[in-house]
Amino acid sequence: MSAHDVIADLRALAARTSDAHGAQRVAWGPVWRDARRWFDERLSCDGLRAEVDAAGNRWVTLPGARPETVVIGGHLDSVPNGGWLDGALGVLAGLEALRRYKDGTPPVTLALVDFADEEGARFSRSLLGSSGASGSLVPATVRDLVDRDGTRLADALAENGVDVDRMLDARPALDARRPRAYLELHIEQGPVLESMRRSTGAVIGTYGVERHVLRFVGQAAHSGSTPIAMRRDAFLAAAEAALACRDIARRLSTPAAGVVCTVGTVAVEPSIVTAVPGVCEISLDQRAIDPATLQQALADAREAAARAAAANGVSVAWRHVWRIDPFHFDAGLVGLCADAVHEVTGHAPRLPSGPLHDAVEMGRVMPAVMMFARSTNGLSHCQEEDTPEAALEATIEAFLRLVDKTLLAVAATP
Numbered sequence: 001m002s003a004h005d006v007i008a009d010l011r012a013l014a015a016r017t018s019d020a021h022g023a024q025r026v027a028w029g030p031v032w033r034d035a036r037r038w039f040d041e042r043l044s045c046d047g048l049r050a051e052v053d054a055a056g057n058r059w060v061t062l063p064g065a066r067p068e069t070v071v072i073g074g075h076l077d078s079v080p081n082g083g084w085l086d087g088a089l090g091v092l093a094g095l096e097a098l099r100r101y102k103d104g105t106p107p108v109t110l111a112l113v114d115f116a117d118e119e120g121a122r123f124s125r126s127l128l129g130s131s132g133a134s135g136s137l138v139p140a141t142v143r144d145l146v147d148r149d150g151t152r153l154a155d156a157l158a159e160n161g162v163d164v165d166r167m168l169d170a171r172p173a174l175d176a177r178r179p180r181a182y183l184e185l186h187i188e189q190g191p192v193l194e195s196m197r198r199s200t201g202a203v204i205g206t207y208g209v210e211r212h213v214l215r216f217v218g219q220a221a222h223s224g225s226t227p228i229a230m231r232r233d234a235f236l237a238a239a240e241a242a243l244a245c246r247d248i249a250r251r252l253s254t255p256a257a258g259v260v261c262t263v264g265t266v267a268v269e270p271s272i273v274t275a276v277p278g279v280c281e282i283s284l285d286q287r288a289i290d291p292a293t294l295q296q297a298l299a300d301a302r303e304a305a306a307r308a309a310a311a312n313g314v315s316v317a318w319r320h321v322w323r324i325d326p327f328h329f330d331a332g333l334v335g336l337c338a339d340a341v342h343e344v345t346g347h348a349p350r351l352p353s354g355p356l357h358d359a360v361e362m363g364r365v366m367p368a369v370m371m372f373a374r375s376t377n378g379l380s381h382c383q384e385e386d387t388p389e390a391a392l393e394a395t396i397e398a399f400l401r402l403v404d405k406t407l408l409a410v411a412a413t414p
């Protein structure tokens with residue numbers, strides 16, 4: 001059975017590229033290159049071969065009766081100490097789809113792409129290869145990023161045969177394929193499907209993100225001699241703002257569309273046990289699938305932070321870090337995806353994705369959709385990452401059906 005072959009491939013890849021702490025396929029490094037070599041060996045068993053584009057992505061193409069192309073994507077790179085399914089599930093399920101069609105001719109061309117550096121684990125720039133292929137990358141903004149050892153991104157890519165200033169050449173190469181649909185199978189990396197007791201879901205889109213740093217400034221003072229009423233404690237203002245942001249996310253969440261916010265970093269000054277914090281900086285990462293809701297969450301957070309600052313006699317300043325709009329996948333493909341999931345599992349849950357994926361970059365070029373496999377305990381980016389075997393099999397079967405349906409749908413369009 002074909003899902004078994006995919007799972008066997010995944011286990012073989014994990015065995016070859018993991019250590020006691022998990023998968024170590026960090027993009028542009030030796031283990032990642034070895035994973036790609038392993039993939040070449042798998043391909044050659046089936047008489048297939050990969051070709052690399054200008055952004056370092058590798059493509060395997062099965063020409064169809066018509067030249068329009070259905071693209072299946074994934075990524076072999078992982079975070080350090082990563083899981084066995086994140087990214088690799090998409091690539092190896094895609095390989096199984098190619099195997100099923102390789103002895104005949106698919107109605108339209110079928111291509112599998114292994115994107116380079118989806119994770120951004122080394123240079124903190126996610127979706128690097130797919131943004132080269134979509135044309136959204138601005139090479140000047142990434143060229144001089146450095147890793148922990150001080151190696152420049154441009155040099156690490158050059159070591160792997162990729163010229164950062166030519167990465168955008170991947171876009172015309174993609175256009176020449178006449179891409180008509182993009183499909184990606186991925187582990188959910190969250191607890192939603194598990195809480196619904198479902199193995200598989202159709203993904204409606206990805207959350208938009210508003211990311212800021214808030215700097216509260218009060219007055220550092222002695223912890224023994226300063227009465228509570230006379231303090232201007234920057235940390236307490238930040239803490240009140242953080243709690244208020246949690247309330248905002250709760251209030252704006254609906255059962256169908258959650259809103260989340262995270263204060264992931266806190267830094268106080270002077271950071272002494274006997275000093276009232278005079279300065280406190282927190283990060284605030286807010287996410288929602290509905291653009292108006294995301295803007296409302298941001299506006300409410302600004303108001304709440306101002307109130308918390310005033311209540312504590314401190315000032316607050318906002319620094320913008322990063323933002324991205326919510327992205328909605330193609331309604332027609334979401335419908336096909338839900339149909340495929342329903343046929344195999346008897347249910348068709350639809351859910352948004354909190355994390356970003358290469359599918360968002362490909363969605364700029366062609367209609368796109370993703371399918372999610374349930375995550376055990378909602379865990380990912382760690383060696384505990386898993387999907388129960390029966391759920392994994394059902395999801396792979398559903399994804400292969402989605403490939404069949406999409407090839408037929410694209411072939412049926414004039």
Ligand SMILES: [Zn+2]
Pocket residue numbers: 075086087118186
């Ligand atoms: Zn991934």
